[in-house]
Structure formats: C-alpha cells, structure tokens
Amino acid sequence: MKEYQRKQLLERVEREGATVGANIPEAIDVQGESVDLREFVFEIKRRDTVPAGERERVDEAKKNLRRERLQRRQLLEEGDITYEEGEDLAAAIVGIDRALNALESLGPTDLERESEAKEAADQKRWMSFLKQALGRDDANNRGRL
Structure with a gap:
C-alpha cells in the first residue's frame, strides 16, 4: 500500500x-x-x-x-x-x-467523564483548525505548532 x-x-x-x-x-x-x-x-x-x-x-x-x-x-x-x-x-x-x-x-452517564471527553474533542478540533489555518503539515511538524 x-x-x-x-x-x-x-x-x-x-x-x-x-x-x-x-x-x-x-x-x-x-x-x-x-x-x-x-x-x-x-x-x-x-x-x-x-x-x-x-x-x-x-x-x-x-x-x-x-x-x-x-x-x-x-x-x-x-x-x-x-x-x-x-x-x-x-x-x-x-x-x-x-x-x-x-x-x-x-x-x-458519568458527567465528569463526558465533560472531559467533550473538552478533549474541542481541543483536538481547535488544534486541527490551527494546523490547517497555518498551513502546517502534521507529519513534518509533529509536536510543533
């Protein structure tokens, strides 16, 4: 592949x-x-x-x-x-x-766990948005933003 x-x-x-x-x-x-x-x-x-x-x-x-x-x-x-x-x-x-x-x-549901999961998902979306907006390639710039 x-x-x-x-x-x-x-x-x-x-x-x-x-x-x-x-x-x-x-x-x-x-x-x-x-x-x-x-x-x-x-x-x-x-x-x-x-x-x-x-x-x-x-x-x-x-x-x-x-x-x-x-x-x-x-x-x-x-x-x-x-x-x-x-x-x-x-x-x-x-x-x-x-x-x-x-x-x-x-x-x-465990409200605390649910809240943490939502916060983590929000952070992941935000980081993804920033990487796209800044034109950074994820594979070449791991750990840097």
Missing part, C-alpha cells in the same frame, strides 16, 4: 462522524473469539436500562472492542498490508466504533 493511501484510510477512521450511516458488523473476531456483534448490540439496546448482571458483560465487551480497535488501527498504520486489506480494516474499525457508540449510550 502506498503511503498516501494509508493516510487516507487512517483519516477515514479518525474522522468525526465516520460512523454516521455505518453498519455494525454482523460478526467480528475479538481477542481470537468470534462475536455476533450486531446481535449483541441490538439485544442490549432493546432494553430501556441494562440490568446489573448485564452491566459487567457490556463493560467487558466495550473493553474488548476498544482493544480490538486499537490493534486493527495499529495494523492499518504500521502493517505490511495491501490497499484492499487496509480498506477492510478501515471498514471494520468504523463498524467497531459504531458498536461502541451504541453501547456507550446505554444507562447512566
């Missing part, structure tokens, strides 16, 4: 709103185990609240999905893969993000 193709795929998976219109994968291998991801997410989302006994299962699923996303993103960023394999990885990552978004929206 050419470097510009890799950058395009990485930008696609990190784009805000990348999950809009994306489908949750039917099944996915997470930590070497096949998971019926779409069925699991829809089963959990059908309930108004997650029972205490299911909360651990949902938290464990989210943790495993985050780990799997990170591994796939690293493979996309650094792996010796073809463009087609990269496209498949990018689609899987966006699907994982879609599932995580659905699972994160369940139950009571």
Whole structure:
C-alpha cells in the first residue's frame, strides 16, 4: 500500500462522524473469539436500562472492542498490508466504533467523564483548525505548532 493511501484510510477512521450511516458488523473476531456483534448490540439496546448482571458483560465487551480497535488501527498504520486489506480494516474499525457508540449510550452517564471527553474533542478540533489555518503539515511538524 502506498503511503498516501494509508493516510487516507487512517483519516477515514479518525474522522468525526465516520460512523454516521455505518453498519455494525454482523460478526467480528475479538481477542481470537468470534462475536455476533450486531446481535449483541441490538439485544442490549432493546432494553430501556441494562440490568446489573448485564452491566459487567457490556463493560467487558466495550473493553474488548476498544482493544480490538486499537490493534486493527495499529495494523492499518504500521502493517505490511495491501490497499484492499487496509480498506477492510478501515471498514471494520468504523463498524467497531459504531458498536461502541451504541453501547456507550446505554444507562447512566458519568458527567465528569463526558465533560472531559467533550473538552478533549474541542481541543483536538481547535488544534486541527490551527494546523490547517497555518498551513502546517502534521507529519513534518509533529509536536510543533
């Protein structure tokens, strides 16, 4: 895969709103185990609240999905893969993000964590805007603004 193709795929998976219109994968291998991801997410989302006994299962699923996303993103960023394999990885990552978004929206929210996440997202958008406005290339000027 050419470097510009890799950058395009990485930008696609990190784009805000990348999950809009994306489908949750039917099944996915997470930590070497096949998971019926779409069925699991829809089963959990059908309930108004997650029972205490299911909360651990949902938290464990989210943790495993985050780990799997990170591994796939690293493979996309650094792996010796073809463009087609990269496209498949990018689609899987966006699907994982879609599932995580659905699972994160369940139950009571931690307002402090939510506030910190919003602040971090605002800061990321601001830095991105500044880099674009100043015409700085992210790859050549890492750490400098």
